[in-house]
Amino acid sequence: MADSYLPQDRLFLWWLGDATQPRPVGELGLAAGGRAVSLRYAPGWLRSGFALSEDLPLTGELFVPRDKDCAAGAVDDARPNRWGERVIRRFEPSPRLSILEFLLFAGDERYGALGVSLRADAYAPWRSGPMPALGSLLEMADVVRKVLANEAVPESQRRLVMPGASLGGARPKSLITMEGEPWLVKFSEGEEIDTPLVEHATMALACSCGVEAATTQALPVGSGHAVAVRRFDRADPARLHAVSAHVALRAAGEALGYPQLAQLLRRVAPADEIRSQQAQLFRRMVFNILIDNTDDHEKNHALLRQADGHYRLSPAFDVVPRAQGLGYQAMGVGDDATVSTLANALSQARQFGLKPQAAQAIVREVAMRMAGWKEAFTAQGVQARDIEVLAQYIDGDRLRRQREEFTPR
Numbered sequence: 001m002a003d004s005y006l007p008q009d010r011l012f013l014w015w016l017g018d019a020t021q022p023r024p025v026g027e028l029g030l031a032a033g034g035r036a037v038s039l040r041y042a043p044g045w046l047r048s049g050f051a052l053s054e055d056l057p058l059t060g061e062l063f064v065p066r067d068k069d070c071a072a073g074a075v076d077d078a079r080p081n082r083w084g085e086r087v088i089r090r091f092e093p094s095p096r097l098s099i100l101e102f103l104l105f106a107g108d109e110r111y112g113a114l115g116v117s118l119r120a121d122a123y124a125p126w127r128s129g130p131m132p133a134l135g136s137l138l139e140m141a142d143v144v145r146k147v148l149a150n151e152a153v154p155e156s157q158r159r160l161v162m163p164g165a166s167l168g169g170a171r172p173k174s175l176i177t178m179e180g181e182p183w184l185v186k187f188s189e190g191e192e193i194d195t196p197l198v199e200h201a202t203m204a205l206a207c208s209c210g211v212e213a214a215t216t217q218a219l220p221v222g223s224g225h226a227v228a229v230r231r232f233d234r235a236d237p238a239r240l241h242a243v244s245a246h247v248a249l250r251a252a253g254e255a256l257g258y259p260q261l262a263q264l265l266r267r268v269a270p271a272d273e274i275r276s277q278q279a280q281l282f283r284r285m286v287f288n289i290l291i292d293n294t295d296d297h298e299k300n301h302a303l304l305r306q307a308d309g310h311y312r313l314s315p316a317f318d319v320v321p322r323a324q325g326l327g328y329q330a331m332g333v334g335d336d337a338t339v340s341t342l343a344n345a346l347s348q349a350r351q352f353g354l355k356p357q358a359a360q361a362i363v364r365e366v367a368m369r370m371a372g373w374k375e376a377f378t379a380q381g382v383q384a385r386d387i388e389v390l391a392q393y394i395d396g397d398r399l400r401r402q403r404e405e406f407t408p409r
């Protein structure tokens, strides 16, 4: 563990998927004038490892990402995004903050099963303290508030927010342990509605609509809530390799769309689960359209690697109405690009392995089950005023009419 950091131009990537022993994967280096991070596999990994993503096949070449401001292939999922970078900027004094440093400072609790080490001969992650427990939640929320307000944070409190740099995403978050299990916890940014509680209610509603969603809990914080989401990339004591749709589709040279992801599942999912996985993805897309979750971008979908090398969809996460009524999803939906309509969703049902009738049956089921969303949100404690804000969009003409078309009267 180092106390102060001298910028390095190379770091070492480790595999932490085998709980008994970290394994060296390769060497990370600065590329593109400091704007990107490359990977070269170590000989041992070439002999008995696996390709971390399709654009990182098991060869001895130097993989340099085509785009700037990212890391090669699946390594890109191991780095923080907006919130984590902000936390790192605040609390990790470093003469340089390239993507290599962001990768290092994300620490030992990062997403998936990759680790970043200062050393080639041992897994030596950046310092990390004990995982905060649920009892620290209110103090953690207060530190998050201070970070958002650019207020001073005493040294002793930093450990409460530093774990938030381990994961991606824009919203304020950290990590906690509850009943011995790892959860991430997401906080409000001071919006007018209680977004964390709405996220919890939406995830529960998604489950009742047949979407396999991550387990969440709403945790009271002040006059609102935080939402805790159980980590799906940990299978105590093992870690699961996770690849975002962003990385997977980019690696496959595909456009960023649901139909493309469904086709990718055809190649990577276990043979006897391809159909069910594709149908599940279709169901998620339909739910996102009807609930006005237009922030369903390609980092909000992930694939988890199984022990036999196949991949399955991770549970759904970050499913929350945007309360914006944009009318466009973040990923491609069908013939009409990203337009948020059920007709567009149905237009490429065959890419999801679905015959028209089967696809319509899924749409009908989701539409029927989510017709009672207001009651479901109320039962979760969402305030009437928040429901009214959301209803402007979810029950606005555009989405309600589409829902009603599939709901028998």
Ligand SMILES: Nc1ncnc2c1ncn2[C@@H]1O[C@H](COP(=O)(O)OP(=O)(O)OP(=O)(O)O)[C@@H](O)[C@H]1O
Binding pocket: 083, 111, 167, 168, 169, 170, 171, 172, 184, 214, 229, 230, 231, 232, 233, 295, 299, 300, 317, 318
């Ligand atoms: N339950 C989970 N288990 C493991 N990793 C998760 C889980 N939920 C989210 N993640 C990871 O953390 C990242 C950030 O989480 P999430 O998308 O919920 O946050 P966010 O800040 O709201 O994101 P956005 O920037 O899309 O608004 C995800 O992209 C994913 O990589």
Ligand SMILES: [Mg+2]
Binding pocket: 169, 170, 299, 300, 318
């Ligand atoms: Mg997200």
